Amino acid sequence: MNKMIVCGLMSGTSLDGVDVAITQFQSKDNNIEFENLFFQTYSFELDLKNRLQELVLPTATSPEISSMNFLLGEVFAEAVEQAIIESELEKDDIDLVSSHGQTIFHDVTHKQDDPLHRSNTLQIGDISVIAEKTGITTIGDFRTRDVAVGGQGAPLVPFADYTLFRSHQVGRILVNIGGISNLTVLPRECKKEDVKAYDSGPGNMLIDAFVYFYSNGAQNYDNNGELAQQGEVNQEWLEQLLSHPYYQLEPPKSTGREEFGFNQAKALWKEAETLGIVEIDRIATITALSSHTLAQAIKQHTIKDDIKEIYISGGGWHNPILIEGVKTLLPNNLIFKSTNDLGIHSDAKEAIVFALLGYLGFNKHSNNLPAATGANKSVIMGKIAW
Numbered sequence: 001m002n003k004m005i006v007c008g009l010m011s012g013t014s015l016d017g018v019d020v021a022i023t024q025f026q027s028k029d030n031n032i033e034f035e036n037l038f039f040q041t042y043s044f045e046l047d048l049k050n051r052l053q054e055l056v057l058p059t060a061t062s063p064e065i066s067s068m069n070f071l072l073g074e075v076f077a078e079a080v081e082q083a084i085i086e087s088e089l090e091k092d093d094i095d096l097v098s099s100h101g102q103t104i105f106h107d108v109t110h111k112q113d114d115p116l117h118r119s120n121t122l123q124i125g126d127i128s129v130i131a132e133k134t135g136i137t138t139i140g141d142f143r144t145r146d147v148a149v150g151g152q153g154a155p156l157v158p159f160a161d162y163t164l165f166r167s168h169q170v171g172r173i174l175v176n177i178g179g180i181s182n183l184t185v186l187p188r189e190c191k192k193e194d195v196k197a198y199d200s201g202p203g204n205m206l207i208d209a210f211v212y213f214y215s216n217g218a219q220n221y222d223n224n225g226e227l228a229q230q231g232e233v234n235q236e237w238l239e240q241l242l243s244h245p246y247y248q249l250e251p252p253k254s255t256g257r258e259e260f261g262f263n264q265a266k267a268l269w270k271e272a273e274t275l276g277i278v279e280i281d282r283i284a285t286i287t288a289l290s291s292h293t294l295a296q297a298i299k300q301h302t303i304k305d306d307i308k309e310i311y312i313s314g315g316g317w318h319n320p321i322l323i324e325g326v327k328t329l330l331p332n333n334l335i336f337k338s339t340n341d342l343g344i345h346s347d348a349k350e351a352i353v354f355a356l357l358g359y360l361g362f363n364k365h366s367n368n369l370p371a372a373t374g375a376n377k378s379v380i381m382g383k384i385a386w
């Protein structure tokens with residue numbers, strides 16, 4: 001594969017904006033080398049964010065979603081243009097834009113009682129619009145191809161984790177704490193089929209919503225865990241929360257806004273009120289839920305897969321209460337760091353990953369990981385707008 005500079009775009013479940021990474025890839029002796037040249041997050045305007053919050057609810061209408069598909073294409077194109085200016089690169093330097101898109105709906109369950117239902121996933125932010133506005137060939141809409149071969153269409157990051165970070169010396173787990181937390185287990189000297197990867201449960205999504213309720217809409221997240229720190233964890237309610245059936249499911253499994261989104265947060269906030277739990281303790285407890293479910297998932301693998309190193313990425317790395325909560329629940333001989341120590345900035349990781357998936361897809365290399373998604377074969381994910 002030729003050397004390419006790819007502009008990766010990631011807009012995750014937090015609906016906070018779009019991450020842009022400009023990364024150079026080169027493949028040498030079956031290894032892929034990368035150098036990240038630029039990274040920036042471009043926040044969505046509040047009006048847009050609010051509209052997106054409505055569009056991820058089942059009440060959204062097709063005219064609204066269809067229109068947003070085009071508007072988001074424009075927003076993503078502007079982010080690319082801005083990133084090129086700020087990076088001091090030239091447009092001609094960028095060989096490809098690779099966009100994840102905004103997930104609006106994801107339902108990979110089989111509904112036996114409805115013969116007209118299909119597993120489905122929808123990411124919007126039209127790639128034709130991005131290609132047209134930027135003048136750069138654009139690849140996107142990765143998840144659908146994996147779903148088309150019986151996969152869950154998620155998580156896709158484990159393929160990149162396997163490609164870039166598997167080690168001959170040690171077993172590693174890579175964790176991303178975004179809206180949802182997910183982990184990739186890479187046993188020492190693992191082969192593709194040995195990788196295990198799945199969503200452990202809520203990352204920041206429930207915390208963000210609780211902070212929103214607590215502050216009457218003034219705050220969207222718990223900056224540096226300051227609110228959680230002031231509260232006390234209600235152990236009884238935590239135990240109750242931990243009995244949610246999702247945590248007992250065997251992997252591969254994936255989840256999202258449908259199970260741990262704003263509506264669930266609202267119901268939980270009310271439940272805590274009924275139980276007489278003061279507001280600040282609710283934030284501490286919901287933060288502990290994210291820590292416990294992630295630690296529980298990691299602990300399933302430390303001995304079985306001989307794991308020695310844990311690397312964290314995603315916005316959750318900035319919440320020390322959440323992070324310390326995980327750390328204290330794990331054996332203390334584990335190395336526990338951010339992905340910065342692997343040469344990939346913890347905030348930039350997913351955008352770099354989607355740049356990589358685009359690089360591979362564009363060059364006709366398979367880029368899904370059946371062991372992670374449950375797909376029945378390897379495929380080349382991504383559609384291209386020239």
Ligand SMILES: Nc1ncnc2c1ncn2[C@@H]1O[C@H](COP(=O)(O)OP(=O)(O)OP(=O)(O)O)[C@@H](O)[C@H]1O
Nearest residue numbers: 012013014178179180204221222223224314315318
């Ligand atoms: N300084 C901070 N203190 C506490 N939390 C933070 C801080 N910065 C970011 N976060 C958390 O990180 C979240 C954003 O994380 P990230 O951008 O990794 O998520 P995402 O990519 O949208 O989600 P996903 O990976 O699930 O699709 C914010 O909503 C917030 O909860």
Ligand SMILES: CC(=O)N[C@H]1[C@@H]2OC[C@@H](O2)[C@@H](O)[C@@H]1O[C@H](C)C(=O)O
Nearest residue numbers: 013103106154155156157180254255
């Ligand atoms: C359908 C969808 O957008 N899933 C996301 C979501 O956000 C986190 C988690 O749930 C993960 O499964 C996935 O994203 C990451 C980037 C992935 O595919 O690896």
